[in-house]
Amino acid sequence: MISATTGKTQSSAMQASVLALNKTYSPVHVISAKRAFCLLSKDIAEVISVEDGSFMNYDFSSWIEISELRSEFNERTELEDWIFSVNFEIQVPRVVRLLHYNRIPNNTIKFNRRNIFIRDSYRCQYCHKKFGVKQLSLDHVVPRSHGGGMSWENIVSACRRCNTKKGGRTPSQAGMKLLQKPAKPSRNPVLLQQVKHEKYACWRNFVSTKELLACE
Template sequence: MIAGRTTGLHASVLALNRHYAAVQVISAKRAFCLLAKELAEVISVEERSYQSLDFGQWLEISQIKASLGDYEEDADWVQSVSFAIQVPKIIRLLSYDRMPRNAVKFNRRNIFLRDENRCQYCGKKFSLHKLSLDHVMPKSRGGPTSWENIVCSCLDCNVRKGGRTPHEAGMKLMSTPSKPSRSPTMQQHLDSSKYRSWKAFIHGE
């Protein structure tokens, strides 16, 4: 086993299409399946340049690093019975031509991610089981279920607000709710230094 390393199979990997446009974030397990089937290649980013590597080349580099004990601080690894392999940060799908979808899914998880698990009334962060969703303009008064009218709220603030508007309840929103320009999951990774190499392939970064 690699000392201090987790299996890494659930680490995140950015998948690019054939034209190097970011498509989606996938698990390391899925990425390795695509690499093993020769449906994808690794994109290794070093400073401002990058190189393409097939699965065999990436495995060889990983084995050299492992033999030298060269484990980067933010790298994830997978340890098999006979070898260790580093989880790539980025892969490129060799025959996938579709462009990424611009639509951001409107769902509970993405709202929590957009609002960073922070109650938009009291400003405090909470674990998921202590959070709920609130209609800024109450649903009973015609308020829509949309990005612009739903916010993350702690249970206490939700009860306090009840079926009133924030103004009526004497409460103030931390920020005006709006639809994210990109997937909150993608943005969460971009905000981490661990995935800084993704920025070169994501429009607007």
């Protein structure tokens, strides 16, 4: 049983993101390290490690052995997350494969504030500047007073200044131009956001080139 020691580092390591693949190596979910270890310990999943361009498959016990060897030879890197249990040290895997899950991902993506901000790269779609979450708001491209609804195609990120300036008008009426046409993401925005970071670079082996270009 893995029991993380106290401290911010251990806590954050347990919450690190892990890409879960189905049996045919297609991305299904982004889960926490804690959830991944639970699946591994029950033999529901295996670790997929990308090493020199090849995929290596490890069951839970093998991954523990590999982790202990890497720790013994001081092969850790700053981009990795590690968990220290009572009896052993283990590296947090970046990818796991569900051994008995054959379903094709249905790409159901939650329509919510967070995913819209991620889709739009935290950038106001009118002035094109990046902002923090607290400085961003949601704007109806076609206002509700004009029949505009709540959908991926009609809601964009906007800074408060631009949202106020636009008011209850369409972009053309307000003399404002959208940075890009809003659309439903083809993949979970969280995955596409994290795959840009070097920490999760190995995820790029399981995401299409088209999707990678779309998130740049």
